[in-house]
Amino acid sequence: MTPAARVAAAIGVLDDCLGGMPVEKALLRWSRASRFAGSKDRAAVRDLVFGGWRRRRSAAHAGGAETGRGIMIGWLRQHDTDPAAIFTGLDHAPAPLTSEETQLSGEASPAIRHDLPDWLWERFSRDLGADADTSAQALRDRAPVFLRVNPRRGDTDAAMGALARDGVEAVAHDEVAGALRVVSGERAVSRSQAYSEGMVELQDAASQAAMLRLPLQDGQSVLDYCAGGGGKALALAARAEISVTAHDISAARMRDIPARAARAGVRIELAERLNGLKADLVLVDAPCSGSGTWRRDPDGKWRLTPERLADLVRLQAELLDQAARHVAPGGSLAYATCSVLAEENDAQVAAFLARCPGWVQRDRMQRLPGPNGDGFFLARFQRGDA
Numbered sequence: 266m267t268p269a270a271r272v273a274a275a276i277g278v279l280d281d282c283l284g285g286m287p288v289e290k291a292l293l294r295w296s297r298a299s300r301f302a303g304s305k306d307r308a309a310v311r312d313l314v315f316g317g318w319r320r321r322r323s324a325a326h327a328g329g330a331e332t333g334r335g336i337m338i339g340w341l342r343q344h345d346t347d348p349a350a351i352f353t354g355l356d357h358a359p360a361p362l363t364s365e366e367t368q369l370s371g372e373a374s375p376a377i378r379h380d381l382p383d384w385l386w387e388r389f390s391r392d393l394g395a396d397a398d399t400s401a402q403a404l405r406d407r408a409p410v411f412l413r414v415n416p417r418r419g420d421t422d423a424a425m426g427a428l429a430r431d432g433v434e435a436v437a438h439d440e441v442a443g444a445l446r447v448v449s450g451e452r453a454v455s456r457s458q459a460y461s462e463g464m465v466e467l468q469d470a471a472s473q474a475a476m477l478r479l480p481l482q483d484g485q486s487v488l489d490y491c492a493g494g495g496g497k498a499l500a501l502a503a504r505a506e507i508s509v510t511a512h513d514i515s516a517a518r519m520r521d522i523p524a525r526a527a528r529a530g531v532r533i534e535l536a537e538r539l540n541g542l543k544a545d546l547v548l549v550d551a552p553c554s555g556s557g558t559w560r561r562d563p564d565g566k567w568r569l570t571p572e573r574l575a576d577l578v579r580l581q582a583e584l585l586d587q588a589a590r591h592v593a594p595g596g597s598l599a600y601a602t603c604s605v606l607a608e609e610n611d612a613q614v615a616a617f618l619a620r621c622p623g624w625v626q627r628d629r630m631q632r633l634p635g636p637n638g639d640g641f642f643l644a645r646f647q648r649g650d651a
């Protein structure tokens with residue numbers, strides 16, 4: 266496919282997204298209908314679609330219309346490419362620009378410039394103050410790929426060497442021990458020997474930093490109350506000789522944990538029912554808006570509504586209360602989200618402490634999205650007498 270044909274394909278996919286289809290589904294639909302597209306074409310169309318979808322508002326503003334075509338015109342302008350050179354109408358290229366489309370747009374509102382719905386830009390400004398601008402801007406660009414080195418399978422140098430042999434260049438993270446940032450060859454990670462033999466796992470640096478911060482000693486027990494695919498449980502299990510139980514309301518989400526644990530050389534028990542189980546550390550990695558990770562999942566910021574956010578906040582509170590019952594005497598309860606919104610983080614913590622006066626907060630970590638990782642929040646509690 267020519268560069269212009271790839272843009273034409275991205276326009277169609279973006280139109281499906283604007284019609285309400287999740288971006289991955291829209292890409293899959295295009296991919297199935299485009300047998301002629303090679304792997305480089307598919308990767309290029311994917312990059313264009315995700316690039317445009319992250320910047321839906323600002324690109325549509327710069328392109329003059331909230332359509333796939335408008336977004337691509339604006340996206341090209343934002344990347345210093347004259348859209349007229351691509352929109353030629355020749356050889357599967359999109360039709361030439363109309364006279365309206367050649368006009369440059371006026372000034373955009375702050376919410377448009379930050380590529381957030383109006384109500385969310387208000388929340389960002391209120392909750393993050395001086396950091397709102399850089400956090401929202403970080404969500405407009407592609408996320409770096411981070412890996413967690415599994416100490417059971419080797420150290421950072423060994424992992425970087427193994428990755429390099431398979432065409433993946435990675436460097437040590439500046440501040441998170443055992444985290445690597447992939448510099449080139451991202452798409453080769455999942456085919457690399459280092460990955461298939463459990464020496465590295467895909468995990469954002471902020472999640473890694475949070476898991477390293479939780480106190481753990483050999484012999485202790487950990488309950489991951491919202492384990493999902495087990496990313497956090499694996500990170501904790503690799504740190505010490507502990508027994509880890511993974512639980513989730515959805516057994517299907519935990520399906521891959523046994524294979525991931527075997528690859529990583531750790532043991533994780535799965536528990537659909539907890540029957541009064543108590544653990545020294547109970548982690549609630551709660552369902553949340555994902556607002557710290559929207560560069561990986563741009564659908565999130567366009568689909569979230571105030572009502573959905575309120576539902577999530579209610580669920581998070583219920584999960585904290587349920588999980589607290591599983592903390593063993595002297596143990597800790599940890600609450601984590603990959604959100605930057607105060608309602609899901611500090612306000613949730615304050616509400617928990619107000620509801621449950623026996624508990625005190627022992628730790629707090631907040632990271633904002635940027636070059637060093639995603640947005641992430643962690644709070645840790647203990648009973649007052651512990």
Ligand SMILES: C[S@@+](CC[C@H](N)C(=O)[O-])C[C@H]1O[C@@H](n2cnc3c(N)ncnc32)[C@H](O)[C@@H]1O
Pocket residue numbers: 490491492493494495496497498512513514515518550551552553584
């Ligand atoms: C943020 S994700 C967890 C991600 C996971 N810890 C990881 O590191 O890959 C939140 C998880 O909470 C689970 N969940 C939602 N409601 C729940 C409930 N009532 N009890 C337990 N888990 C629940 C969801 O199924 C989802 O897997």
